[in-house]
Amino acid sequence: MSKLRITVLERKGRAVIANKFIKEGELILTESPLISAQFTWNKEYGYLCCDHCFLPLESAQENVRRLAMDVSIVLPKQVNELADQIDQCNNCQAKYCSPKCASSAAASYHNFECNQYKFGGRFYEIHELWKKSHYPPETATIDLVIRIFGMIKQSNSAEVIELLDNFSKHSCNEDLQLCHKMLGEKFSIQLSQIHKEVQRIFGNDDQLAKYISYDGFVSLLAILGTNAQGIGTSSFAHWVQSISEMDMSEEKRTEIDTFIDAIYSRFNDTVGEFLDNEGSGLYVQQSKFNHSCQPNAQIIFPNSNSTLNVVALQDIHPEEEICISYIDECMLSRSRHSRQKYLKENYLFRCECEKCGSQIEDLDVTSEEDETEMDTDEDN
Numbered sequence: 001m002s003k004l005r006i007t008v009l010e011r012k013g014r015a016v017i018a019n020k021f022i023k024e025g026e027l028i029l030t031e032s033p034l035i036s037a038q039f040t041w042n043k044e045y046g047y048l049c050c051d052h053c054f055l056p057l058e059s060a061q062e063n064v065r066r067l068a069m070d071v072s073i074v075l076p077k078q079v080n081e082l083a084d085q086i087d088q089c090n091n092c093q094a095k096y097c098s099p100k101c102a103s104s105a106a107a108s109y110h111n112f113e114c115n116q117y118k119f120g121g122r123f124y125e126i127h128e129l130w131k132k133s134h135y136p137p138e139t140a141t142i143d144l145v146i147r148i149f150g151m152i153k154q155s156n157s158a159e160v161i162e163l164l165d166n167f168s169k170h171s172c173n174e175d176l177q178l179c180h181k182m183l184g185e186k187f188s189i190q191l192s193q194i195h196k197e198v199q200r201i202f203g204n205d206d207q208l209a210k211y212i213s214y215d216g217f218v219s220l221l222a223i224l225g226t227n228a229q230g231i232g233t234s235s236f237a238h239w240v241q242s243i244s245e246m247d248m249s250e251e252k253r254t255e256i257d258t259f260i261d262a263i264y265s266r267f268n269d270t271v272g273e274f275l276d277n278e279g280s281g282l283y284v285q286q287s288k289f290n291h292s293c294q295p296n297a298q299i300i301f302p303n304s305n306s307t308l309n310v311v312a313l314q315d316i317h318p319e320e321e322i323c324i325s326y327i328d329e330c331m332l333s334r335s336r337h338s339r340q341k342y343l344k345e346n347y348l349f350r351c352e353c354e355k356c357g358s359q360i361e362d363l364d365v366t367s368e369e370d371e372t373e374m375d376t377d378e379d380n
């Protein structure tokens, strides 16, 4: 019997329900993305991963030296590196961890994408416009749009469009009078410039017609904005994880933990929170999980690539809804008001989870710290 089924809940739309008892720590689902792409600035700043699956392409030592800006750092222990070769697209030099990833990308979307990007290529202007309006920390990328266009052009377009249509897709929530922040007033000029370019380039393409009108383009961005899952990979994080699994004396463990803390502190001085190869992807099954501010499942990337696992955080009983968190630990610890504000702006819904329900009487107060951080977020 399958562990999961989909049902429809009045206030949340579709929801994933447990069909049987799921034990804490149990794997609920493993899935590769329908499509994914590294964030624009992340790639531009030299965060190096496979252009298809996000596997880091630097060794852990190269990664540490680059992030700490210090070529003299030597890692005290060797672990198995993630990528043992780098494959490259002959045309645009996109880098891959293996011939398999290179050919999967080429067969799915890259043949279309490849010629659009080269300097002066057709997509160059759109890319530049996007970069000017979406600074780090990024939450989305225009590159997903071009890859989706590539999938539509290179494969059975009706099937791809049907898959996309099956994602939750509101750009505005009329009840809450909200528009996705990427689609709101703040970005309206940039959005219309980007759309004009998209229309100029692809306006006569019948296969892409559904997403070329202004409304169609906005609905595609809304699918990405409310469904795309963040992906982050790092060869140093993989090194740290491998070290933590090694047997060693207590003394050696203390020594190596001190070394790791010192490295993270160096990163803090150089790149701050920008440690990972970062991007986002659309996952057909994972996108059906609703959010909870007290989730009973979490998403992990166990292979340092874009394949995700959904894992139970606690025992889950038959008929219980399985929820993940759309927000990070730090945001989860904030007030109901702050969480709701963030979820409304980014995902266009008023959270109906149990934790928010139990805190309904709490004052609608956003702390100063929350205000400052949200102002910064909104600049993106």
Ligand SMILES: C[S@@+](CC[C@H](N)C(=O)[O-])C[C@H]1O[C@@H](n2cnc3c(N)ncnc32)[C@H](O)[C@@H]1O
Pocket (backbone or CB within 6 Å): 011, 012, 013, 014, 015, 167, 168, 226, 227, 287, 288, 289, 290, 291, 292, 347, 348, 349, 350, 351, 352, 353
């Ligand atoms: C990624 S989709 C999740 C699946 C979605 N319910 C569906 O029907 O496809 C995200 C959307 O689900 C709804 N949703 C997710 N978590 C929710 C929650 N805690 N309370 C209310 N709505 C929620 C919102 O409409 C949100 O934009």
